[in-house]
Amino acid sequence: MVLSRFWLTIFISSIVFVVISLFTGNSYTIDFILNGKKDDPILLSEKYINQVPVFIKDSIKNAPDQTMIINRDTINADTTYVYKNKTVKIFSGVQKSDGLLPTCKSTLLDLIIPLIAYLAFFCGLMELLIISGATEKLARVLSPVFVKVFPSIPKNHPSISYMTLNFAANFLGLDSAATPFGLKAMESLQEINPDKDKASDAQIMFMCLHASGLTLIATSIIGYRAAANATNPADVMLPCIITSFIGTIAAFLIVGIKQKINFKSASLVIGLMTLIAAIVGLLMYVNHLDLIGKNYFTSNLSALILVGIIAFTLILSFIKEKKFTEANTTVYETFVSGANNGVKTGVTIFPYVLGMLVAISLFRNSGLFEIISEWIAYGFSNLGVSKEITDALPVALLRPFSSAGSRGFLIDSMNTFGADSLTGRLSSIFQCSAESTFYVIAVYFGSVNIKNSRYALSTMLLVDLICVITAILVASWFF
Template identity: 90%
Template sequence: MVLSRFWLAIFISSIAFIVISLFSGNSYSIDYALNGKKDEPLLISEKYLKEVPAFIKDSIEKAPENTIVINTIETNPDTTYVYKNQTVKIFSGVQKSDGLLPTCKSTLVDLILPLIAYLAFFCGLMELLIISGASGKLAKVLSPVFVKVFPSIPKNHPSISYMTLNFAANFLGLDSAATPFGLKAMESLQEINPEKDKASDAQIMFMCLHASGLTLIATSIIGYRAAAGATNPADVMLPCIITSFIGTIAAFLIVGVKQKINFKSASLVAVLMALIAGIIGLLMYVNHLDLIGKNYFTSNLSALILVGIIAFTLIFSFRKEKKFIESNTTVFEAFVTGANNGVKTGVTIFPYVLGMLVAISLFRNSGLFEIISNWIAFVFSNMGVSKEITDALPVALLRPFSSAGSRGFLIDSMNTFGADSLTGRLSSIFQCSAESTFYVIAVYFGSVNIKNTRYALGTMLLVDVICVITAIFVASWFF
């Protein structure tokens, strides 16, 4: 219900703002909101040739293709005059996001189709883990801990192994594997959900822990920083881990209090201490490496573990081939069956993702997001927060809505202020330490047709705020 109202509010307010901007003269056309593409120049006016200043008219008539660009400043969009069909079109600035129709197309072509491919492959592997019995063994080992965190889940339930693989994939920055494992976990949890259109306690806990974004190897962030010329691209790794870890603990405590979980459980404390010890140990190892060693280690660890998971699944399945025979199938046929289920899941979530991304597209192109972010930056600056921090806030504000959009702000902040500036580093931590909340909710809850997400959205947004505040303190402390 909350998500539905929020979605409607974004849609209606964005459309209203676009129409008001047109009739108030702040916008010349609203076609950009429907058909425009990201980073394309925006049409701000159209005049007859005789109506433009004389020096511009002369320049247009002499210029190749009757097109001139003035005020060429690298840090600002150019103003472009294009003479065509007896009128001069004036463009200035660039579009913030794809329009509604290009977003529909890109959602299918650039997002859903690759996601379906990932789902097909990893759901095929999951089917092998299920039939071979590997997922059952993993669930049995981890049940003592998971039944404390998820008291409504029966002991040794298959969802335990799926959630474990999802957390592990997120932990290692394996986004392409994390989503299929997570969707399989939601599907398994839905089987024991007594109210099928309402999120269960276990599903909410899983979603909030997943969305808190605990990441050990921020491979993509390191890559962006390296491309931007950072002196040490991996220097934000420890701040990212600290921020995302605090976010995860906050999510666990907030949801745990709501669900009255026993925090004094010895097994929970032991696992938490083991996790902290493991993180500290790995960080100590990474910190003693030189720059090349760090880059080599961080770029290969995740890939090696993913390859190891695939190899283990196939080898274990081969060794347990009798179980496949007992199930009247083969290893390859089981993989195909699982892959087919992954494709069906991808088709199911497409409308949910489409609806959310189109709303976000209108929200960004309407100008409302910039107004809100500017006001928040203004408030922070009047509270004495440094400009270096407020310049990074657009990444934090957009992250819950769009990973691609916040990534664009991240790259822009590093190009504008420098990858080694506090702004560039803080933007990297913002990008690394949280999830795209609305996208995640649309995908995961949409995959099992849950309409009432209860307090999941509010909790996830609260955790996002905690991660932003933590990131600011951690970045100021480290850099």
Template identity: 90%
Template sequence: MVLSRFWLVIFISSIAFVIFSLFSGSNYTIDHVLNGKKDDPILVSEKYLDEIPAFIKDSIQKAPEQTMIVNRDTLNADTTYVYKNKTVKIFSGVQKSDGLLPTCKSTLLDLILPLMAYLAFFCGLMELLIISGVSEKLAKVLSPVFVKVFPSIPKNHPSISYMTLNFAANFLGLDSAATPFGLKAMESLQEINPEKDKASDAQIMFMCLHASGLTLIATSIIGYRAAANAANPADVMLPCIITSFIGTIAAFLIVGAKQKINFKSASLLIGLMVLIAAIVGLLMYVNHLDLIGKNYFTTNLSALILIGIIAATLIFSFAKEQKFTEANTTVYEAFVAGANNGVKTGVTIFPYVLGMLVAISLFRNSGLFEIISNGLGFVFSSMGVTKEIVDALPVALLRPFSSAGSRGFLIDSMNTFGADSMTGRLSSIFQCSAESTFYVIAVYFGSVNIKNTRYALGTMLLVDVICVITAIFVASWFF
């Protein structure tokens, strides 16, 4: 219900603001809201040749075929004049994201189809894990901890192994693997959910822990920083880990208090201590490496672990081939059946993702997001917050709505202020310290047709705020 109302508010307020901007004269046209593409120049006016400045008029009249573009680099914010069909079109600024119709197209071609491919492959592997008995063994090993965190889940339930694989994939920066594992976990949790259209306690806890974004290897962030010529692309790794870890602990405490979980449980405390020890141990190892060593380690660790998971699954499936025979299938046929289920899941979540991304597109292109962002920047500046922090806030504000959008702001901030500036580093921490909340909710709850998300959205947004505040303090401490 909360998500539905929030979606309607975004949609209706954005449309109202677009119409107001058109009739108030703030916008010359609203075509870009519907048909424009990211980084396209925005048409702000159209005039007759006699109405433009004399020096531009003279240049156009002297140009071949009386056609001239002042400033051919239309990807920046400078004004561009294009003379055509007896009028001069004036462009200024660039579009921040795709319009409504291009978003519909890109959601299918650039997001859902690749996601379906990932889902097909990893759901095929998960089918092998199920039939071979690996998931059952993993669930038995982790049940003592998970039954404390998820008291409504029966002991040794298959969802435990799927959630473990999801957390591990996120931890290692394996986004392509994390989503299929997470969707399988939601599907498994839905089987024991007594109210099928309402999120269960276990599903909310899983979603909030997943969205807190605990990450050890921020591979993509390191790549962006390297491309921006950072002196040490991996220098934000430790701040990212600290920020995301605090966000995860906050999510666990907030949801745990709501669900009255026993925080004094011995198995729960042991599990937490093991996790902290693993993080500290890896950090100590990485810190003693030189720059090349860090880059080599962060580049290869995640890939090697993913390849190891795939190899171990196939080897174990081959060793337990008798179980596949007993299930009247083969290893390959089981993989194909699982892959087929992955494709079906992709088809199921497409409308949910489309609806959310179209609303976000309208929100950004209407200009409403920019006004809110500038307003918050002014408030923070008035409170004495430094300009370096204020300049990084657009990444934090957009991150819950769109990973691609916030990534664009991240790259822009590093290009504008420098990858090694406080703004560039803080933007990097913002980008890797939380998930795209609305996208995650649309995908995960949409995959199991849950309409009432209860307090999941509010909690996830609160955790986002905690991550932003933590990131500012951590970045100020380190840099």
């Protein structure tokens, strides 16, 4: 219900703002909101050739392509005059994201089709793990901890192993594997959900822990920073881990208090201490490496683990081939069957993702998002927050809505202020310390047709806010 109302609010408010802007003269056209593409110039006005200043008129006529660009620099938007069909069109600035119709197209071609491919492959592997008995053994080992965190889940339930694989994939930056494992976990949790239209306690806990974004190897962030010529691309690793870990603990405590979980359980404390010890151990190892060693380690660890999971699954399936025979199937047929289920899941979540991304596109292109972000930045500046921090806030504000959009702000902030500036580093921490909340909710709850997400959205947004505050404190401390 909350998600539905929020979706309607941003959709309707964006449309109202667009219409008001058009009729008050603040916008010349709204066609770009429907048909424009990201980074296209925005049409501000159109005049007859005699209505423009003389020096512009002469420059346009003398130009080979009858186009004139003024104020060309790396920071401010260019103003472009294009003479065509007896009129001069004046463009300035660029579009922040694709328009409504291009977003529909790119959601299918650039997002859903690749996602379906990932789902097909990893769901095929998951089916092999299920038949071979690996998931059952993993669930049995981890049950003592998971039944404390998820009291409503029966002991040794298959969802435990799926959630473990999802957390592990996120932890190691394996995004392509994390989503299929997570969707499989949601499907498994839905089987024991007494009210199929309403998110269960276990599903909410899983979603909030997943969305808190605990990551050890921020491979993509390091890549962006390297491309922006950062002196040490991996210097944000420790702040990213600290921020995302605090976000994860916050999510666990907030949801745990709501669900009245027993935090004094011995197995829960042992599990948490083991996780902390593992993180500290890896941090100590990475910290003693030189720059080349850190880059080599972060570039290869995640890839090696993913290859290891694939190899382990296939080898185990070969060893346990008798179990496949007993199930009246073969290893290959089992993989195909699992991949088939992955394709069906991808088709199911498409409308949910499409609806959310189109609303976000409209929200950004309407200009409403920029106005809100400017108000927030102004409020922070009045509280004495430095400009270096407020310049990074657009990444934090857009991150819950769109990973691609916030990534664009991240790259822009590093190009504008420098990858080694506080703004560039803080933007990097914002980008890697949380998930795209609205996208995640649309995908995960949509995959099992959950209509009422209860308090999941509000909790996830609260955790996002905690991550933002933590990132600012950690970045200010480190840099």
